[in-house]
Amino acid sequence: MGRYSGNRSAVEALIRPTQVHRDVYIDDEVFDLEMKHLFANTWVFVGHDSQVPNKGDYFATEIGRQPVLMARHSNGEVYVMHNRCPHKGTKIVIDREGNTGKFFRCPYHAWSFKTDGCLLAIPLKKGYKDTGLEESEAAKGLAPVGAVKNYRGFIFARLNAEGPGFEEFFGDSLSSIDNMVDRSPEGRLEVAGPPLRYMHQCNWKMLVENQTDTCHPMVAHESSAGTAVKLWESLEKPEGTKKPMAMEVIAPFMSPYEFFEEMGIRTWPNGHGHTGVHHSIHSDYSAIPGYFEQMVEAHGEERAKEILGENRHNTVYFPNIMIKGPIQQLRIFIPLAANKTLVESYIYRLVGAPDMLLQRTAMYNRLINAPTSVVGHDDLEMYERAQEGLHSDGLEWVNVQRLYVEGEDMDETAVENGTTERQMRNQFHAWKKYMTMTMETAQ
Amino acid sequence: MTFPSRDDLIDFVYEEARMIDDGRFDEWLDLWTEDGYYWMPLDYKQEDPHLVTSLLYEDEFLRKLRVERLKGERTFSQKPKSRCHHVLSRPFVDEMDRDNGLFVTHTPLHYVETRLDEQFMLAANARHELVLVDDELKIRLKRVDLLNSDAAFGNIQLFV
Numbered sequence: 001m002g003r004y005s006g007n008r009s010a011v012e013a014l015i016r017p018t019q020v021h022r023d024v025y026i027d028d029e030v031f032d033l034e035m036k037h038l039f040a041n042t043w044v045f046v047g048h049d050s051q052v053p054n055k056g057d058y059f060a061t062e063i064g065r066q067p068v069l070m071a072r073h074s075n076g077e078v079y080v081m082h083n084r085c086p087h088k089g090t091k092i093v094i095d096r097e098g099n100t101g102k103f104f105r106c107p108y109h110a111w112s113f114k115t116d117g118c119l120l121a122i123p124l125k126k127g128y129k130d131t132g133l134e135e136s137e138a139a140k141g142l143a144p145v146g147a148v149k150n151y152r153g154f155i156f157a158r159l160n161a162e163g164p165g166f167e168e169f170f171g172d173s174l175s176s177i178d179n180m181v182d183r184s185p186e187g188r189l190e191v192a193g194p195p196l197r198y199m200h201q202c203n204w205k206m207l208v209e210n211q212t213d214t215c216h217p218m219v220a221h222e223s224s225a226g227t228a229v230k231l232w233e234s235l236e237k238p239e240g241t242k243k244p245m246a247m248e249v250i251a252p253f254m255s256p257y258e259f260f261e262e263m264g265i266r267t268w269p270n271g272h273g274h275t276g277v278h279h280s281i282h283s284d285y286s287a288i289p290g291y292f293e294q295m296v297e298a299h300g301e302e303r304a305k306e307i308l309g310e311n312r313h314n315t316v317y318f319p320n321i322m323i324k325g326p327i328q329q330l331r332i333f334i335p336l337a338a339n340k341t342l343v344e345s346y347i348y349r350l351v352g353a354p355d356m357l358l359q360r361t362a363m364y365n366r367l368i369n370a371p372t373s374v375v376g377h378d379d380l381e382m383y384e385r386a387q388e389g390l391h392s393d394g395l396e397w398v399n400v401q402r403l404y405v406e407g408e409d410m411d412e413t414a415v416e417n418g419t420t421e422r423q424m425r426n427q428f429h430a431w432k433k434y435m436t437m438t439m440e441t442a443q
Numbered sequence: 444m445t446f447p448s449r450d451d452l453i454d455f456v457y458e459e460a461r462m463i464d465d466g467r468f469d470e471w472l473d474l475w476t477e478d479g480y481y482w483m484p485l486d487y488k489q490e491d492p493h494l495v496t497s498l499l500y501e502d503e504f505l506r507k508l509r510v511e512r513l514k515g516e517r518t519f520s521q522k523p524k525s526r527c528h529h530v531l532s533r534p535f536v537d538e539m540d541r542d543n544g545l546f547v548t549h550t551p552l553h554y555v556e557t558r559l560d561e562q563f564m565l566a567a568n569a570r571h572e573l574v575l576v577d578d579e580l581k582i583r584l585k586r587v588d589l590l591n592s593d594a595a596f597g598n599i600q601l602f603v
Contacts (some may be wrong), residue, residue: 193495194486197595223518227511231504246505342595347496358494365496367505371596372483372498374512377520380598 004029008439015432017425018401022390024431025203025398031338033435038319039064040146040159041434043169045321045332046070048348049078049153050190051097056115058104059097062334063159068145069093070155073115074102080148080157081117086138104142117142152181153189160438164270172413173272176315180325182307184350185298189328192358195344198371202383204320204335205427207343210379211314211322212275212423214260215402217253220382224374225253242286249364252281253375263313263418269411271318271430273423277415280313282326288356298352316423318430327361331369339387345369400424446541447573447580453534455580456548456571460529463602468510471602476574476581477503483587483603498592498599509602520598525558527601534571546573546580554603566590567603 004010004027011033014021023030044063047070051059058071060083067083069092083091085106092104092113103120105112112120119141122128133139146161154177156166181189200207210216217225228250232243243251252259264277276282295304314322320333328348333341347361368375390398403420410429416422447455462471475481482492483499492500501509512518530553538547550569555562572584587603 193489194593196485196496196498197593199595199597201597220519223512223515223520224508226517227515228508231508231511244502244504246502345496349494355494362494362496363500366485366498366500370485370496370498372599374509377598377600378518381520 002029003027004033006440008436008441011435011439012432015428016397017406018404019397019399020428022396022398024428025205025387026338026390028338031203031335034335035064035066037436037438038431038434039066039335041163041437042319043147043149043156043158043164043166044319045317045330046080046148046155046157048189048191048330048346049150049155050348052078054099056099056101057097058093058100058115060093060095063145063157064335066159067091068157071100071104071115075116077116078148078150078155079116080145080155081142082145084143085111086119086141086143087111092142113141117144152177163437169270170272170317171268171270173268173270173274173315173317176274176312176317176323176325179307179310179312180323180328180348182299183295183325183328184352185294186352187298188351189348190351192347192349192362195346196365196370198343198345198369198376198380200341200343200380200383201339202341202380202387203338204333204341205431206383206386207333207341208316208318208320208322208427209424210383211316212265212273213421214263214265214275214419215257216382217260218256220378221253221375223378225250229254245286245360245363246367248285249360249367250375252284255281257419260418264415265418265420265423266413266415267410267423267426268413269430270433271427272316273426274312274315275418275423276311276313277418280311280326282313282324283311285326285360288354288360291354291357294353316427318427319434327364328357329361329365329369343369400428445578446539447546447575449536449539451580452536452539452546452548452573455573456534456550456569457531459571459582460531460552464526464528466526468513472506472510474582475503475506476576476583479503479581479583479585481506481582481585481587481602483589483592485592487588487592498589499587520600523558525556525600527557528555529553529603530555537570544575545583547571548573552603556599556601558600561597563597565599565603569603 014024047059052072055072055074058069060069068080069083070078070080073079085092090106090108103112103114110123114120145157145159147158149156149166232247263279265275266277267273312325316322323330330346332344345365347365349358400421403417410426481501485496485498532551534548534550537549548571552567554565568588570586573580574583
């Protein structure tokens with residue numbers, strides 16, 4: 001038994017109603033337990049099915065620290081399996097994506113597998129005659145993950161065979177994915193190009209928390225958004241001059257506290273939640289000519305207005321993705337170590353909609369989330385300062401108390417003031433639940 | 444100035460890199476045409492700056508924003524400031540289209556950026572599309588292709 005390994009009550013004690021212990025961010029043993037329990041018990045985003053449009057297409061990624069690949073099988077379905085040859089452990093694919101044809105072939109000894117993972121053939125198979133190979137786990141092929149769900153194109157997987165069902169885990173939070181997909185006149189998204197890849201020397205949860213942290217933009221991003229607003233004013237354009245697209249994207253980050261208070265936050269059970277219940281930083285973008293008409297034709301006027309009237313800001317799907325429905329962006333926070341996180345930022349095309357929408361989305365992605373972004377630079381600076389600062393022995397606890405209400409029930413959906421830290425508390429409530437779900441109870 | 448010579452083009456590219464390394468960013472802003480773009484693709488051999496993500500695709504407003512931000516008191520990621528260093532291979536002059544006033548160079552380079560105890564290096568190819576504005580060379584497009592543009596980076600804060 002370590003400090004935390006095999007010590008369920010020590011893990012539970014890390015989370016208090018309004019505080020979390022620093023070890024959830026900096027302790028290697030806690031991180032290992034997250035990989036073993038949290039990322040195995042929850043439904044984790046793997047990829048979008050448009051990344052593997054054709055039979056034999058594959059995409060390699062990680063669930064927590066587990067290397068997995070998703071592949072489009074001959075029956076048209078997407079399968080998710082461990083990226084590890086059952087023979088000697090060699091990773092079956094090492095590139096990020098490609099097409100493998102009708103089967104995967106291990107480059108070491110040429111064991112081959114169907115694109116659903118089943119063993120297809122072994123060279124010189126007579127060497128296994130009467131050895132009982134067919135009874136071994138190696139003969140079963142590439143190990144499947146516990147469960148897979150394709151929800152409107154978004155592929156999620158649960159590593160453990162047993163655990164919460166997909167609908168049970170996500171519940172009403174799926175309405176944010178619905179809204180993103182419904183914004184396509186054809187009800188379909190397609191991934192647009194490779195993701196931005198941004199390395200962060202900090203814990204993955206700092207990024208997840210920041211997605212619903214509405215009290216930092218006007219402070220941490222004053223240097224980018226504030227400067228943009230001042231620069232635009234200094235140009236003294238005639239009144240009524242249309243703001244450039246970049247200004248529409250970046251200026252709302254400087255909105256006052258009241259704007260964020262009034263936008264609202266909604267939390268759902270199991271750690272999911274979103275900012276921008278009533279309006280958001282995406283609400284006042286210019287209309288793109290022709291788009292509304294396409295939506296009316298596809299959905300009828302009333303439904304089209306309903307879909308486009310929803311302007312949710314950031315929706316967190318616990319444990320480690322965030323989506324922006326109004327601009328079709330998804331960011332995944334891939335944990336690599338207690339102090340190392342890879343952030344990948346994807347964008348999607350609304351199939352059938354004008355290109356100008358995608359152009360704005362691509363601009364948002366590079367202006368806000370690139371390693372070359374003047375907005376991202378200051379966020380990363382904050383996370384890395386926190387990762388270092390948490391090693392101070394002056395204090396051991398991180399405060400998440402803003403707008404705390406005694407006795408708040410995270411199993412209830414709630415809509416609250418947009419500057420509450422309730423969603424952070426909601427995440428840690430879910431963290432404790434899914435960390436300890438498969439831990440043995442203390443003797 | 445009538446038409447630039449090959450040496451004029453090559454000197455221009457070297458001088459631009461030196462301005463960045465010296466931190467003379469206001470002078471650097473004056474090197475561009477009003478409709479010029481500073482482009483750093485994300486994908487190897489990317490052709491489209493609009494409908495897929497790039498690392499940078501900066502017009503005049505965004506270039507100015509970057510330079511103004513570097514001067515700010517509350518630019519936290521620049522406390523302390525970064526410094527950078529270019530080593531250029533001699534630029535190739537790929538086009539001297541006097542009829543259309545377009546001059547194109549190709550420059551392999553190494554770029555080093557440092558801040559606090561961290562230092563990293565990038566290898567890149569820069570393509571400069573230069574035009575004459577009032578007899579002065581200006582940048583209409585600077586395209587920087589990082590050798591490892593698809594890698595995961597930390598902050599890249601100055602100008603490659």
